[in-house]
Amino acid sequence: MASPLLQVSGLTMRFGGLVxxxxxxxxxxxxxxxxxxxxxxxxxxxxxxCITGFYKPTEGQLTLSPPGGRVLSLERMAGHRIAxxxxxxxxxxxxxxxxxxxxxxxxxxxxxxxxxxxxxxGLLAVFGLGGYRGLxxxxxxxxxxxxxxxxxTERADDPAGSLPYGAQRRLEIARAMCTNPVxxxxxxxxxxxxxxxxxxxxxxxxxxxxxxxxQPSCSVLLIEHDMGVVMSISDHIVVLDHGRxxxxxxxxxxxxxxxxxxxxxxxxxxxxxxxxDAPVEDVA
Amino acid sequence: xxxxxxxxxxxxxxSALVSIGLFGAxxxxxxxxxxxxxxxxxxxxxxxxxxxxxxxxRLLILFYKAWRPAGAPTPRRLRAASNQIGHYLTPLLLxxxxxxxxxxxxxxxxxxxxxxxxxxxxxxxxxxxGLAGLLDLGYVAFYAVGxxxxxxxxxxxxxxxxxxxxxxxxxxxxxxxxLGFPVLRLRGDYLAIVTMAFGEIIRVVLLNWVSLTNGPNGxxxxxxPTLFGLTFTAGGGPGSFADFFGxxxxxxxxxxxxxxxxxxxxxxxxxxxxxxxRLPLGRAWEALREDEVACRALGINVTxxxxxxxxIGACFxxxxxxxxxxxxxxxxxxxxxxMESSIILAIVVMGGLGSQLGTALAALIMIGGSEMFRxxxxxxxxxxxxxxxxxxxxxxxxxxxxxxxxxxLGKRHKISAELLTEGHG
Numbered sequence: 001m002a003s004p005l006l007q008v009s010g011l012t013m014r015f016g017g018l019v020x021x022x023x024x025x026x027x028x029x030x031x032x033x034x035x036x037x038x039x040x041x042x043x044x045x046x047x048x049x050c051i052t053g054f055y056k057p058t059e060g061q062l063t064l065s066p067p068g069g070r071v072l073s074l075e076r077m078a079g080h081r082i083a084x085x086x087x088x089x090x091x092x093x094x095x096x097x098x099x100x101x102x103x104x105x106x107x108x109x110x111x112x113x114x115x116x117x118x119x120x121x122g123l124l125a126v127f128g129l130g131g132y133r134g135l136x137x138x139x140x141x142x143x144x145x146x147x148x149x150x151x152x153t154e155r156a157d158d159p160a161g162s163l164p165y166g167a168q169r170r171l172e173i174a175r176a177m178c179t180n181p182v183x184x185x186x187x188x189x190x191x192x193x194x195x196x197x198x199x200x201x202x203x204x205x206x207x208x209x210x211x212x213x214x215q216p217s218c219s220v221l222l223i224e225h226d227m228g229v230v231m232s233i234s235d236h237i238v239v240l241d242h243g244r245x246x247x248x249x250x251x252x253x254x255x256x257x258x259x260x261x262x263x264x265x266x267x268x269x270x271x272x273x274x275x276x277d278a279p280v281e282d283v284a
Numbered sequence: 285x286x287x288x289x290x291x292x293x294x295x296x297x298x299s300a301l302v303s304i305g306l307f308g309a310x311x312x313x314x315x316x317x318x319x320x321x322x323x324x325x326x327x328x329x330x331x332x333x334x335x336x337x338x339x340x341x342r343l344l345i346l347f348y349k350a351w352r353p354a355g356a357p358t359p360r361r362l363r364a365a366s367n368q369i370g371h372y373l374t375p376l377l378l379x380x381x382x383x384x385x386x387x388x389x390x391x392x393x394x395x396x397x398x399x400x401x402x403x404x405x406x407x408x409x410x411x412x413x414g415l416a417g418l419l420d421l422g423y424v425a426f427y428a429v430g431x432x433x434x435x436x437x438x439x440x441x442x443x444x445x446x447x448x449x450x451x452x453x454x455x456x457x458x459x460x461x462x463l464g465f466p467v468l469r470l471r472g473d474y475l476a477i478v479t480m481a482f483g484e485i486i487r488v489v490l491l492n493w494v495s496l497t498n499g500p501n502g503x504x505x506x507x508x509p510t511l512f513g514l515t516f517t518a519g520g521g522p523g524s525f526a527d528f529f530g531x532x533x534x535x536x537x538x539x540x541x542x543x544x545x546x547x548x549x550x551x552x553x554x555x556x557x558x559x560x561x562r563l564p565l566g567r568a569w570e571a572l573r574e575d576e577v578a579c580r581a582l583g584i585n586v587t588x589x590x591x592x593x594x595x596i597g598a599c600f601x602x603x604x605x606x607x608x609x610x611x612x613x614x615x616x617x618x619x620x621x622x623m624e625s626s627i628i629l630a631i632v633v634m635g636g637l638g639s640q641l642g643t644a645l646a647a648l649i650m651i652g653g654s655e656m657f658r659x660x661x662x663x664x665x666x667x668x669x670x671x672x673x674x675x676x677x678x679x680x681x682x683x684x685x686x687x688x689x690x691x692x693l694g695k696r697h698k699i700s701a702e703l704l705t706e707g708h709g
Binding site: 053054083092096098099100111116125126140157161 | 556559560563565567568571582584585592691705
């Protein structure tokens with residue numbers, strides 16, 4: 001079994017009196033796609049916001065152990081440091097691209113920290129010093145690599161806001177990947193995609209997980225409602241309901257878990273609830 | 285579309301009636317000093333003229349709308365022509381500003397210096413407002429800091445203009461960072477209010493710290509700039525520019541020199557901001573304007589990025605301030621009122637956020653134009669206001685809108701203004 005990359009233990013997030021996440025424990029292993037699923041309002045996006053530093057958890061530890069032996073406590077890091085040093089990248093449920101900038105510019109902004117190691121070097125670049133040209137060449141090569149991967153090379157010079165919806169989703173993933181993450185958090189990447197686009201997305205996610213030439217492997221943490229996508233590509237699924245974990249395991253185990261079926265279908269007569277190979281897919 | 289003449293007449297008639305209601309008392313009655321008190325002189329003809337203008341103006345607009353419905357694309361010929369003009373405008377303008385001193389008299393040169401000063405301020409503010417999307421209503425504070433830094437350092441330590449210029453910029457940049465820290469968390473309206481207050485605080489401190497700034501009396505006798513140590517004095521004399529080159533001393537030599545100094549400073553501002561736009565820092569500013577949350581998720585340090593925008597914008601404001609001080613040889617807090625901030629911001633907004641050419645054109649129109657109409661005295665502001673309203677109707681995104689991508693694989697296409705975000709602070 002792969003080593004744990006992210007270990008969530010006792011994660012609790014309260015907003016005033018509202019408990020959004022209640023003592024949540026799970027782990028995401030490196031080289032795997034871990035899906036977080038659950039009904040609406042289960043606290044999935046809140047978990048993401050805690051991991052990526054947009055929220056400060058009320059309690060609990062988020063321990064990231066990237067390859068190389070470092071151990072990082074994400075709950076103590078500021079948002080931009082998580083992306084920069086811990087190399088956890090994310091996308092958003094409602095796409096957040098830089099609409100007025102071109103596709104290529106979006107990918108270069110993602111490589112800001114590689115292009116500008118310090119403010120002083122950023123300012124020296126005004127006068128052509130500090131080795132900026134070499135850095136920029138490398139950044140453009142990286143951007144081209146991901147443009148090819150998401151099939152957007154043709155549209156590299158178009159403004160991001162003018163792309164069709166599915167292309168914007170893919171661009172957001174490419175942009176997150178340009179930060180060279182060890183873990184990619186995708187918040188409902190298949191929302192609004194047609195079945196063909198969903199299949200392409202699944203292929204892309206597998207490619208991100210497995211790595212390849214010029215691209216190290218990157219673990220994926222996924223929030224998704226499209227059960228077809230979740231069941232087919234996930235290595236490991238965590239099910240949340242009302243801020244608590246109700247199930248955890250492989251897709252097959254989760255599908256068969258009565259607690260999951262109950263959460264999705266609501267409580268009913270035992271006879272009416274299909275058992276065995278519960279059609280969770282159809283429900284979502 | 286068929287033009288409905290009766291409906292148009294009715295519409296125009298209603299507009300004229302509304303205008304009579306509005307102007308009836310305002311224009312129709314004039315107060316004149318009578319023998320004992322003010323007397324009212326009725327001017328019915330003035331109301332008739334005003335209503336007439338509204339009537340026919342409205343009719344013309346309706347004609348135009350019927351001829352070309354809203355949303356119809358600009359004819360291709362017209363668009364091509366405007367592209368052509370855009371293509372040649374920058375080199376033409378540059379040639380014009382470089383050669384101006386050869387044929388312009390002192391009045392025009394003086395006006396040129398003023399326009400260039402505001403262009404430079406506009407370009408400096410453009411970094412903060414246009415690129416980083418941080419609405420700054422107190423930009424004049426940095427102008428003031430630059431001016432007072434130069435005046436005080438030059439007088440206290442007997443240093444020349446060129447030594448003090450970087451120092452003035454540095455001080456202004458420090459104040460930019462100092463303003464930046466408290467406003468980091470603020471957005472939009474709140475940011476605007478705090479920056480406005482900051483501008484006023486600087487002015488009030490300058491006004492009241494009499495022991496340092498000489499308060500409302502200002503600082504006079506600020507040294508003039510030199511060209512490698514050569515002075516520009518009216519009488520010539522040893523060590524002066526005229527003496528060194530063996531020409532007759534003439535006061536206009538100093539104006540020509542000052543003109544080229546501000547031209548150089550303005551072009552430096554332009555060059556640095558154009559360069560920065562193509563570098564990670566400038567791209568991060570624009571990304572910040574587009575979406576701050578996404579910037580954070582990509583590991584961009586939002587704090588540092590915002591502070592550098594404030595600091596670099598302020599630095600150029602400081603340079604402009606030092607130039608202002610050396611040109612006037614006298615400064616007082618009166619020159620740094622909120623009005624100045626709003627004029628500079630109006631220049632940036634009118635020019636089109638983020639556009640260098642637009643800012644220069646807007647400075648020319650706003651400063652040069654308001655100078656043109658000086659004879660019209662109070663009506664100047666009326667024309668000014670009218671121009672701004674027209675502008676907001678016809679070109680709501682500024683004279684030169686849209687943005688050119690900073691990097692491309694193939695051909696660069698201009699991005700239309702509709703896709704751009706104006707920033708939320």
